[in-house]
Amino acid sequence: MGCGSSFPDRGSRHMGRPHPEDGGGHDARNIRVKLVLLGDSGVGKSCIVLRFVRGQFDATSKVTVGASFLSQTIALQDSTTVKFEIWDTAGQERYAALAPLYYRGAAVAVIVYDITSPESFSKAQYWVKELQKHGSPDIVMALVGNKADLQEKREVAVQDGTEYAEKNGMFFIETSAKTADNINELFEEIAKRLPRPSDIVDYATSKLPPDVLAA
Numbered sequence: 001m002g003c004g005s006s007f008p009d010r011g012s013r014h015m016g017r018p019h020p021e022d023g024g025g026h027d028a029r030n031i032r033v034k035l036v037l038l039g040d041s042g043v044g045k046s047c048i049v050l051r052f053v054r055g056q057f058d059a060t061s062k063v064t065v066g067a068s069f070l071s072q073t074i075a076l077q078d079s080t081t082v083k084f085e086i087w088d089t090a091g092q093e094r095y096a097a098l099a100p101l102y103y104r105g106a107a108v109a110v111i112v113y114d115i116t117s118p119e120s121f122s123k124a125q126y127w128v129k130e131l132q133k134h135g136s137p138d139i140v141m142a143l144v145g146n147k148a149d150l151q152e153k154r155e156v157a158v159q160d161g162t163e164y165a166e167k168n169g170m171f172f173i174e175t176s177a178k179t180a181d182n183i184n185e186l187f188e189e190i191a192k193r194l195p196r197p198s199d200i201v202d203y204a205t206s207k208l209p210p211d212v213l214a215a
């Protein structure tokens, strides 16, 4: 579903529309990074993005068609800025074949499930495997259990998320797009895990990875 309008672009805060296969880039202290959200329909991907970018929540959001794009820049304490170029993919099965367009070359993948839905947790595991096979080898992956405000309906234990993430070298967090709980923390934690500019300069002198292109 979509917490706003749908493809091609419901965002403000960005200059022009990038190509989905443009990986990201940098200059000395400004990192531009392509981030893709994947997960079952209705887990709250669009709402997470809307909360992060605009500070809003839409309880009556619509299904995302294809994908949508928004961007948001955050500043870290070391004065690095990270501009997230966010591709919010459609979770409905009929759009599954489009996903590689969006995750190819992504530096970050945020894989979302709904803590009230074991099916969505299985689907998240499918996406992790898919990215392990076909994503960038150095992709930063985050596993997100959303709708953490619905504790009384919880069907996926925190421990299940934690253990799966640990086994797969992912960062794990539970969020609520509704209450805003852990939404900023999710993106800040991702930003901290990105290669720093000094690492990127090293890449530039050797082999340029697909997720680090000239800004």
Ligand SMILES: Nc1nc2c(ncn2[C@@H]2O[C@H](COP(=O)(O)OP(=O)(O)OP(=O)(O)O)[C@@H](O)[C@H]2O)c(=O)[nH]1
Residues within 6 Å of the ligand: 001, 002, 003, 039, 040, 041, 042, 043, 044, 045, 046, 047, 048, 058, 059, 060, 061, 062, 063, 064, 065, 089, 090, 091, 092, 146, 147, 148, 149, 150, 175, 176, 177, 178, 179
């Ligand atoms: N209680 C609660 N509801 C949420 C939360 N996040 C999203 N929702 C609701 O869940 C429904 C689906 O949210 P969306 O963000 O549209 O889901 P989506 O993952 O983008 O779905 P697709 O576009 O089909 O892939 C909407 O009714 C939202 O209001 C949350 O954190 N808590």
